[in-house]
């Protein structure tokens with residue numbers, strides 16, 4: 398074993414402030430959302446060291462919550478391209494348009510970052526069985542990393558989830574639990590199962606590891622822009638795991654003194670108009686969301702009607718100077734097609750929501766003509782090809 402030099406010190410509940418030791422495995426705690434905390438003073442890290450390392454998101458291991466390299470479960474996730482497209486910038490009407498292409502991860506979405514971190518966390522804690530409810534991509538990612546680690550994985554998913562996601566999760570050897578209805582139905586079955594069987598949950602915000610893995614997207618963005626920040630980041634938001642992760646990266650860069658308060662980017666939430674609980678809350682100035690009745694969108698990855706972390710998400714968006722924007726499924730398809738046609742980057746439908754949202758934000762005057770804008774392409778176009786194609 399060799400040390401990662403992780404500066405992890407403890408876990409802290411975002412809502413109650415209660416703290417837990419790093420070997421605490423009793424997740425999830427009802428009503429709590431645990432966040433890893435680090436001793437930033439002890440960190441001995443330079444930009445040059447991080448720049449020199451390659452291979453996966455674990456290049457940032459000093460600020461990831463795993464102590465021993467032997468516990469890291471990695472398939473080479475992260476280090477995804479940041480593609481600059483002049484043609485797309487002209488179309489949107491901004492100075493620079495950058496696409497963070499998370500489709501180029503091992504199972505073709507950014508869910509791999511969270512799966513790598515949460516399965517590593519499970520291995521670190523000696524856990525041999527994990528479970529989650531998923532719209533599809535998180536289940537595919539978790540089952541791939543569980544397979545690599547030799548950990549059993551239970552996936553609770555609806556029949557209507559994408560074919561690629563269902564088939565690949567099964568092929569990875571996951572125990573599949575198929576449910577009728579929508580994500581909340583898979584969620585209730587999963588929670589009931591969790592009460593009966595003592596499985597370690599790697600569901601959204603049940604572990605402090607998933608958003609921590611997604612934090613590396615923000616660190617990469619900073620490094621890829623030569624240690625500078627964009628003006629705006631548009632994120633297709635479901636449960637908000639990645640939004641928290643990216644925001645946390647910038648908080649840590651402030652802690653490290655590599656960034657000042659004025660230069661943190663505005664974080665914008667993009668959702669589908671068939672399910673937009675966070676956008677509705679942001680527009681009405683509420684502190685938390687109300688559950689979206691009858692969610693109806695083809696963008697399943699962001700079709701989360703009851704995002705439990707909403708008070709935290711709303712705080713983050715407001716503090717960053719960001720907003721919420723919603724677009725129809727048709728506009729999202731147009732967004733993904735526009736990227737394919739003008740930038741060459743293949744987008745999943747969820748990222749189409751974000752790009753179409755960025756176009757709205759430009760029309761609304763939230764973005765200026767010379768702004769630098771990053772859109773997260775959270776997954777590969779092949780995941781949604783039948784929605785996006787016209788043949």
Ligand SMILES: *Cc1c(COP(=O)(O)O)cnc(C)c1O
Nearest residue numbers: 534635636637638639698747775
């Ligand atoms: C899960 C998912 C999202 C939403 O992610 P959160 O971080 O939970 O908000 C967006 N896009 C795709 C492709 C996803 O799979």
